[in-house]
Amino acid sequence: MALDVVVVGLGYVGLPLAQEATKAGLAVLGFDASAAVVDGLNSGKSHVDDLSDADISQMLEGGFEATTEPGRIADAKVAVICVPTPLSSDGLPDLAYVQSAGQTIADNLHPGMLVILESTTYPGTTDEVLRPILESTGLKAGEDFHLVFSPERIDPGNEKFGAKNTPKVVGGHTPACADAAVEFYGKFIDTVVKTSGTREAETAKLLENTYRHINIALVNEMAQFCHELGIDLWDVIDAAKTKPFGFQAFYPGPGVGGHCIPIDPNYLSHNVRAKLGYPFRFVELAQEINATMPQYVVRRAQDILNDDSKSLRGSTVLLLGVTYKPNIADQRESPAVPIAKLLLNAGANVQFHDPFINEWDAMKGRVSRAGDVADAVQSADLTILLQDHSDYDINALAAASQEFFDTRGKTPRGDKVHRL
Numbered sequence: 001m002a003l004d005v006v007v008v009g010l011g012y013v014g015l016p017l018a019q020e021a022t023k024a025g026l027a028v029l030g031f032d033a034s035a036a037v038v039d040g041l042n043s044g045k046s047h048v049d050d051l052s053d054a055d056i057s058q059m060l061e062g063g064f065e066a067t068t069e070p071g072r073i074a075d076a077k078v079a080v081i082c083v084p085t086p087l088s089s090d091g092l093p094d095l096a097y098v099q100s101a102g103q104t105i106a107d108n109l110h111p112g113m114l115v116i117l118e119s120t121t122y123p124g125t126t127d128e129v130l131r132p133i134l135e136s137t138g139l140k141a142g143e144d145f146h147l148v149f150s151p152e153r154i155d156p157g158n159e160k161f162g163a164k165n166t167p168k169v170v171g172g173h174t175p176a177c178a179d180a181a182v183e184f185y186g187k188f189i190d191t192v193v194k195t196s197g198t199r200e201a202e203t204a205k206l207l208e209n210t211y212r213h214i215n216i217a218l219v220n221e222m223a224q225f226c227h228e229l230g231i232d233l234w235d236v237i238d239a240a241k242t243k244p245f246g247f248q249a250f251y252p253g254p255g256v257g258g259h260c261i262p263i264d265p266n267y268l269s270h271n272v273r274a275k276l277g278y279p280f281r282f283v284e285l286a287q288e289i290n291a292t293m294p295q296y297v298v299r300r301a302q303d304i305l306n307d308d309s310k311s312l313r314g315s316t317v318l319l320l321g322v323t324y325k326p327n328i329a330d331q332r333e334s335p336a337v338p339i340a341k342l343l344l345n346a347g348a349n350v351q352f353h354d355p356f357i358n359e360w361d362a363m364k365g366r367v368s369r370a371g372d373v374a375d376a377v378q379s380a381d382l383t384i385l386l387q388d389h390s391d392y393d394i395n396a397l398a399a400a401s402q403e404f405f406d407t408r409g410k411t412p413r414g415d416k417v418h419r420l
């Protein structure tokens with residue numbers, strides 16, 4: 001075998017993995033269905049936040065290559081699947097990408113190969129969806145090839161924890177499959193942790209994300225009643241987090257976004273309902289609360305303008321930061337989108353500013369980008385801080401605004417400064 005590993009799906013997850021493996025001296029091929037992604041990478045261009053063009057050039061110098069040619073997968077000892085697992089239009093798990101990536105690997109499967117699924121998914125996917133596709137070749141998992149689930153834990157924009165120093169969980173179809181994965185990841189990841197099987201590894205990832213989802217919902221609900229009671233929730237959280245055990249701080253915000261928190265818990269609740277016929281009540285409640293945050297933000301915006309004898313209709317509202325998390329350009333599932341839509345429906349003139357994006361894909365043609373943020377905050381009737389990118393001098397922007405609504409709790413309250 002000429003290749004140590006082929007990474008299938010070169011996005012936010014696959015690319016950092018390919019980078020670490022290349023750095024460790026492994027022979028790495030990247031396979032992606034998108035010719036634009038592959039051509040960009042082979043010409044030294046990065047399309048994800050965590051890797052710069054210089055990082056891609058370094059990978060290419062280290063022997064990395066990207067391809068759309070499926071036949072080359074046959075040359076690899078290990079195949080790692082990092083393709084998207086979105087929700088379908090009716091809110092159900094959509095495993096089409098996993099199935100097609102699985103089929104591409106099946107077409108090139110060989111005895112002794114280690115196949116790893118990293119995409120976040122519901123318990124049973126590796127065994128019930130991926131294994132039959134791979135075994136349709138006549139080769140058997142655990143006997144002829146190794147099959148493993150290993151959840152990806154990458155946190156784009158996190159400067160402290162990346163692919164190398166975040167412990168990697170692996171669950172094998174058999175103990176020998178898990179051992180093969182420990183040996184593989186151990187070459188470029190500091191700590192590898194085994195679970196008893198693939199379902200435990202799949203569920204561990206969903207537990208992690210569901211835990212975040214539920215705790216964010218808890219503080220989002222508290223934010224609403226604390227406002228009514230005149231209690232500063234950020235102050236409450238700062239006090240609570242001084243407890244050195246048994247408490248982890250979560251913060252309220254305008255809603256949950258990104259590829260994980262709004263989507264992954266649905267995979268688990270769907271699975272519980274489909275297999276057992278009853279709801280996963282915590283997840284469903286958290287979804288309900290987090291999903292109402294955009295409406296709550298717009299209602300508060302309306303109240304702020306009302307106090308100035310203005311209506312949303314006809315007012316100019318500036319949205320600062322529309323990506324789903326700070327300091328990255330990822331726009332996926334950002335709560336800024338429903339907020340902008342609700343404001344537009346109410347007749348507001350909506351503008352946005354974000355140092356990371358020039359074109360707001362979801363609101364193209366409907367919301368224009370303010371060129372100069374300092375001018376824009378002065379002329380807007382209301383500025384809403386949705387994302388606290390570190391490029392922003394938030395206190396200065398708040399001071400220059402007519403009204404400033406801070407959904408991230410970064411500015412001290414004042415006459416013209418309102419917190420969520």
Ligand SMILES: NC(=O)c1ccc[n+]([C@@H]2O[C@H](COP(=O)([O-])OP(=O)(O)OC[C@H]3O[C@@H](n4cnc5c(N)ncnc54)[C@H](O)[C@@H]3O)[C@@H](O)[C@H]2O)c1
Nearest residue numbers: 009010011012013032033034082083085100101119120152
């Ligand atoms: N982005 C994150 O922060 C994050 C964190 C942890 C886990 N995850 C999970 O990791 C998985 C991948 O997410 P991502 O953010 O890297 O997605 P992404 O959209 O950034 O990248 C996925 C890539 O896969 C390619 N692709 C799609 N179908 C393919 C196929 N059949 N064969 C080859 N390539 C194919 C796409 O062209 C794309 O380049 C998802 O399950 C996600 O839930 C994401």
